[in-house]
Amino acid sequence: MTEQPIAERGGLAVLGAGSWGTALATLAARNGVPTHLWGRDATALVDMAASHRNQRYLPDLQLPTGLSFEPDLAKAVRHAATVLIVVPSHAFADMLSDIAPLLDPGTQIAWATKGFEPGTGRFLHELVAERLPGRAAAVLTGPSFAREVAAGQPSAVTVHSEDAVFAQHLADLLHAPNFRVYTGNDVLGAELGGAMKNVLAVATGVADGMQLGLNARAGLITRGMNEMLRLGVALGAKPETLMGLSGLGDLVLTCTGDLSRNRRLGLALGQGIGIHEAVAQIGQVVESMVTADEVVRLADKHHLDLPISKGVRAVLHGEVTPVEGMKALMAREQKPEYPQGLFGTH
Known part of the structure; x- marks a missing residue:
């Protein structure tokens, strides 16, 4: 049977398999969202798929069975309804360039990266507008240590976007009993x-x-x-x-x-x-x-x-x-x- 495209199921691709990316991917997967987690270290992803643990960053977190691990960037983002970027700020611009030719026309972009473009001081939303123009875009931020989120301890964050519908959609993907997600429009x-x-x-x-x-x-x-x-x-x-x-x-x-x-x-x-x-x-x-x-x-x-x-x-x-x-x-x-x-x- 042909697999239903991720976009039709509201799927999420999380790019960045560090502590924060893993924690956010886990939240979405636990909410029943078809979620693919991508990282640059293919060997680490294979180990995560086998052990259902991120031994380097969150060794105590049992990763949900509904979370998929994809070392191929093109496959990770193909047909994704939403791509959530969780890489360091110095790698953010290159990540946008890497995924630009891979995205479906309607794919929405979000990021949980904090920082500026090194050397220019430009905000990350400026890079998104420049390299992925015309797409709904949102930033996820707030007081949230990945280890505590992964452990299910109460946390509250906020999603800001000029597109109120997308802000609410992203909030819905991640909102959980112990993870409260607010929305706003001041990116x-x-x-x-x-x-x-x-x-x-x-x-x-x-x-x-x-x-x-x-x-x-x-x-x-x-x-x-x-x-x-x-x-x-x-x-x-x-x-x-x-x-x-x-x-x-x-x-x-x-x-x-x-x-x-x-x-x-x-x-x-x-x-x-x-x-x-x-x-x-x-x-x-x-x-x-x-x-x-x-x-x-x-x-x-x-x-x-x-x-x-x-x-x-x-x-x-x-x-x-x-x-x-x-x-x-x-x-x-x-x-x-x-x-x-x-x-x-x-």
């Missing part, structure tokens, strides 16, 4: 929050690694939120988006949770470990390594002073030590908290 704001929180998490990690106390952590989170809001408003994002799950929610999680790779990078730096050794110890992509450059580039373009973000960039580039960076923040001139209103430039 730029949702992407900014998901990217910028990684930079700010390094700052709080550094402070905690230096054992500067809970007061310092709270101050950095609050002033970091201020930097996110001011940059967001300058770019045209909605403040309420950044005060929601994709901004404040993700910021709090990433700045306080030790499952965060970016926070762990900061912790290591604050403890005196060198940048290369710290990244090697984490063993996965640390998005703040490139995102800090793009945040500062955007801030300079809009004539904004973002001292925490700029300090993180300087530390990551070895221009200052963590101790020097913290001293510079504390030595800044005294001023009103909001000299020009909530979204002033200071």
